[in-house]
Amino acid sequence: MRIGVPKEIKNHEYRVGLTPASVAELVAAGHEVLVETKAGTGIDFADEAYTRVGATIAPDAAAVFAGSDMIVKVKEPQAQEIALLESRHTLFTYLHLAADKPQTEGLIRSGATCIAYETVTSNSGALPLLKPMSEVAGRMSIQVGAHYLEKEQGGRGELLGGVPGVAPCKVAILGGGVAGINAAQMAVGQRADVTIYDINNERLAELDMHFGSQIKTAYASKAAIAEAVSRSQLVIGAVLVPGAAAPKLVTRDMLKTMMRGSVLVDIAIDQGGCFETSHATTHDDPVYEVDNVIHYCVANMPGAVARTSAFALNNATLPFVLKIANLGAGAAMRADKHLANGLNVSAGKVRHQAVAEALDLPFEAWAAV
Numbered sequence: 001m002r003i004g005v006p007k008e009i010k011n012h013e014y015r016v017g018l019t020p021a022s023v024a025e026l027v028a029a030g031h032e033v034l035v036e037t038k039a040g041t042g043i044d045f046a047d048e049a050y051t052r053v054g055a056t057i058a059p060d061a062a063a064v065f066a067g068s069d070m071i072v073k074v075k076e077p078q079a080q081e082i083a084l085l086e087s088r089h090t091l092f093t094y095l096h097l098a099a100d101k102p103q104t105e106g107l108i109r110s111g112a113t114c115i116a117y118e119t120v121t122s123n124s125g126a127l128p129l130l131k132p133m134s135e136v137a138g139r140m141s142i143q144v145g146a147h148y149l150e151k152e153q154g155g156r157g158e159l160l161g162g163v164p165g166v167a168p169c170k171v172a173i174l175g176g177g178v179a180g181i182n183a184a185q186m187a188v189g190q191r192a193d194v195t196i197y198d199i200n201n202e203r204l205a206e207l208d209m210h211f212g213s214q215i216k217t218a219y220a221s222k223a224a225i226a227e228a229v230s231r232s233q234l235v236i237g238a239v240l241v242p243g244a245a246a247p248k249l250v251t252r253d254m255l256k257t258m259m260r261g262s263v264l265v266d267i268a269i270d271q272g273g274c275f276e277t278s279h280a281t282t283h284d285d286p287v288y289e290v291d292n293v294i295h296y297c298v299a300n301m302p303g304a305v306a307r308t309s310a311f312a313l314n315n316a317t318l319p320f321v322l323k324i325a326n327l328g329a330g331a332a333m334r335a336d337k338h339l340a341n342g343l344n345v346s347a348g349k350v351r352h353q354a355v356a357e358a359l360d361l362p363f364e365a366w367a368a369v
């Protein structure tokens with residue numbers, strides 16, 4: 001199959017759909033890979049790194065789309081990319097269509113087979129192509145939280161782990177899923193005083209087994225959260241209710257009880273945020289203050305560590321890219337129901353029920369025959 005990798009054109013997006021190592025795997029399997037010039041230069045993958053493993057460099061996105069059967073990207077296609085999509089193409093990338101009707105209508109018009117990373121599933125019912133980005137965001141949340149606790153950044157002037165003779169900061173992590181456990185690992189590594197709050201008792205038991213005495217766990221009742229917020233220097237929001245907006249666990253009133261210069265990191269901001277006072281920010285201007293509490297609410301945290309994120313994403317996507325390339329999209333989806341769950345749009349129809357319902361568009365199931 002001919003596989004195309006355009007340069008990402010969204011503002012501040014430096015990740016790339018395929019790393020040179022992934023290209024090498026595809027070439028070894030007998031496929032042709034066409035990479036747009038400078039697609040990876042932002043994260044130090046020069047064009048030569050791609051040609052060395054057998055890719056061909058294309059001068060622009062139009063040449064990539066014209067010369068490829070499958071397009072592998074990171075972010076949802078922008079209007080000028082949708083204009084290049086044809087019915088013969090398979091598009092494999094993050095789409096997040098449920099909140100984006102213009103994009104969905106563009107993909108419908110293109111006739112292309114559009115498979116979204118975020119709806120591909122696994123045997124355990126998890127979303128394996130979202131997981132790496134939650135891992136990155138979870139780990140980053142402690143790093144940014146520690147940074148903004150510094151005095152010069154407007155914070156309390158406290159070191160997360162304290163020093164001998166000075167107590168460490170209290171870190172409250174709301175939600176003990178993928179992002180939450182990764183945040184906890186980093187916070188424990190920095191010797192902070194960590195408590196994870198969740199409403200899933202089985203999950204709390206797993207976390208208790210995993211961390212032993214290194215952390216505390218607590219059921220996320222309103223009272224427990226109110227107390228946590230009033231005592232913690234750093235609060236991480238990492239909850240997820242699949243398919244729904246994040247619950248507002250920390251209210252404006254609770255904020256007033258927080259210590260001056262403490263920090264909230266709302267990882268769940270991409271689902272609306274779990275603090276009442278959260279609004280989405282960008283890497284250009286990541287924080288703001290409400291009631292002397294610093295809020296960090298960047299909706300695409302992994303973009304800040306684009307090189308790590310590109311490797312992590314490729315680790316998860318490559319097996320599926322190979323399957324599609326080896327079998328073709330139709331046969332690959334017939335062979336793998338989890339990949340088929342990634343199908344959002346094909347042949348001008350919306351194939352994902354939740355997307356169709358969210359956008360009030362007709363749904364027509366893809367027939368795996």
Ligand SMILES: NC(=O)c1ccc[n+]([C@@H]2O[C@H](COP(=O)([O-])OP(=O)(O)OC[C@H]3O[C@@H](n4cnc5c(N)ncnc54)[C@H](O)[C@@H]3O)[C@@H](O)[C@H]2O)c1
Pocket residue numbers: 130131133134135137174175176177178179180197198199200203220238239240241246247249266267268269270271298299300301302
């Ligand atoms: N900002 C970013 O850049 C970025 C990047 C990646 C992921 N995310 C977001 O991070 C969030 C967490 O993702 P994840 O992969 O860790 O999800 P996950 O499903 O692995 O974990 C979510 C956890 O939240 C818990 N939870 C649900 N409701 C709760 C409540 N009321 N109180 C306490 N806990 C509750 C669940 O039981 C679960 O353990 C999601 O909103 C995801 O979209 C953001």
